[in-house]
Amino acid sequence: MQQYSMELITAFLGSLGFAMLFHVRSAEKLLFASLGGLLAWGVYLLMGFFSGEDVIRYFFASVILTVYGEIMARVEKCPATLFIVTASVPLIPGGSLYHTMEYFMDNDFAACSMQGLKTLLLAVSIAVGMLFPTSIFQLYQKLVSKRQ
Amino acid sequence: MDVTNLTPAETERLAVMAEAERANEYLYQILDIGQHMLQSGAEVSRVEDSIRRMCFAYGAERADVLTITASIIVTIYSHRFGALTQTRRVTGMKYDLNRLELLNQLCRIVCSGQYEPEELRQALEEILSAKQYSFGVQLFIYALISSSFSLFFGGSVMDAVASGIIGIILKFIDRTIQKTDASPFLSAVLCSCLGGLLAGAAVRFHLGDSVDMISIGNIMLLIPGIALTNSLRDMFSGNTISGLMRFIEAILLALTIAFGFALAAGIL
Numbered sequence: 001m002q003q004y005s006m007e008l009i010t011a012f013l014g015s016l017g018f019a020m021l022f023h024v025r026s027a028e029k030l031l032f033a034s035l036g037g038l039l040a041w042g043v044y045l046l047m048g049f050f051s052g053e054d055v056i057r058y059f060f061a062s063v064i065l066t067v068y069g070e071i072m073a074r075v076e077k078c079p080a081t082l083f084i085v086t087a088s089v090p091l092i093p094g095g096s097l098y099h100t101m102e103y104f105m106d107n108d109f110a111a112c113s114m115q116g117l118k119t120l121l122l123a124v125s126i127a128v129g130m131l132f133p134t135s136i137f138q139l140y141q142k143l144v145s146k147r148q
Numbered sequence: 149m150d151v152t153n154l155t156p157a158e159t160e161r162l163a164v165m166a167e168a169e170r171a172n173e174y175l176y177q178i179l180d181i182g183q184h185m186l187q188s189g190a191e192v193s194r195v196e197d198s199i200r201r202m203c204f205a206y207g208a209e210r211a212d213v214l215t216i217t218a219s220i221i222v223t224i225y226s227h228r229f230g231a232l233t234q235t236r237r238v239t240g241m242k243y244d245l246n247r248l249e250l251l252n253q254l255c256r257i258v259c260s261g262q263y264e265p266e267e268l269r270q271a272l273e274e275i276l277s278a279k280q281y282s283f284g285v286q287l288f289i290y291a292l293i294s295s296s297f298s299l300f301f302g303g304s305v306m307d308a309v310a311s312g313i314i315g316i317i318l319k320f321i322d323r324t325i326q327k328t329d330a331s332p333f334l335s336a337v338l339c340s341c342l343g344g345l346l347a348g349a350a351v352r353f354h355l356g357d358s359v360d361m362i363s364i365g366n367i368m369l370l371i372p373g374i375a376l377t378n379s380l381r382d383m384f385s386g387n388t389i390s391g392l393m394r395f396i397e398a399i400l401l402a403l404t405i406a407f408g409f410a411l412a413a414g415i416l
Contacts, residue, residue, distance in 0.1 A: 101406030
């Protein structure tokens with residue numbers, strides 16, 4: 001439990017750090033962007049009850065965070081990218097990508113290709129997870145603008 | 149040339165030329181906005197869409213836009229001035245979400261009302277000179293990210309402190325290198341190598357417990373995880389060329405970083 005709360009707090013702080021690194025300036029947007037990071041990791045941890053597969057947990061975390069990003073973009077009237085990029089920071093397979101390259105440098109090609117494939121799958125599940133809500137929101141917007 | 153003695157065909161030609169000249173000026177400004185959107189980290193599809201909308205707002209009857217990460221090509225058509233094409237070479241990409249948001253707003257204003265090219269240029273300049281975080285705050289940001297992810301991946305408090313301090317040192321190095329306009333890969337090698345050495349030194353002097361846990365915080369600053377994810381997103385939404393370019397860039401950068409850390413491990 002203590003480990004989970006630590007992960008959630010640092011996911012929040014890490015997203016905050018990246019939001020600031022990417023020059024987000026308003027305090028309100030900084031807060032919502034970092035809350036997105038916390039939400040993304042929270043969903044990832046919750047999905048652990050249903051599935052042990054990282055690919056599935058990342059996928060659902062990414063779907064939820066994109067829905068959150070699209071909603072916040074409409075509330076705050078700014079591009080959804082702002083929330084999606086910063087909130088996905090705890091999910092991005094940076095560590096995994098690094099280990100892949102580490103094996104490569106160690107000449108351990110079997111481990112490298114295993115880890116590389118895993119990294120790629122994680123990145124794919126995040127990317128595909130982002131795709132669905134974005135398309136649905138775009139479709140909705142088209143329908144609304146046609147009706148007007 | 150004597151203006152009074154022109155045939156009707158010639159006057160018409162002159163009118164078309166004047167119209168084309170004006171359209172060219174507008175197109176140049178629109179491309180400026182598109183270029184800065186792309187450089188601040190906008191998706192390729194968003195840039196294409198914004199440019200197309202702005203062209204329509206200024207009276208183009210058809211606008212064909214092709215954007216890849218390195219270039220923008222726009223051709224507009226209208227019965228008043230014929231076809232016009234401009235291209236723009238785009239280099240470098242650095243996330244600046246505040247600028248992106250302001251550019252997006254500008255784009256919306258452009259689409260709703262009529263701006264003169266001169267006004268457009270001024271509005272754009274104002275956005276480009278918007279205030280940024282001071283160097284002190286940037287140091288804090290590097291420390292915050294490093295120590296957060298050191299803890300996130302299971303490091304101890306001492307690891308987080310060491311990682312934060314190394315993060316600050318890396319920011320200094322990064323700034324010095326960026327002043328010299330060197331390749332981003334050089335910066336990545338130097339930063340990761342130094343990061344690895346400092347993490348090793350920190351453990352040796354009992355400032356931290358685990359080299360891996362200290363390093364992972366610094367790695368999150370350097371490793372192109374976001375670029376990797378976004379490159380796949382680009383490819384899935386149909387922008388295969390841009391996606392591939394960003395994908396290869398991300399892999400190369402990750403390799404360079406691993407090489408830097410391997411170098412440090414070899415020295416230690």
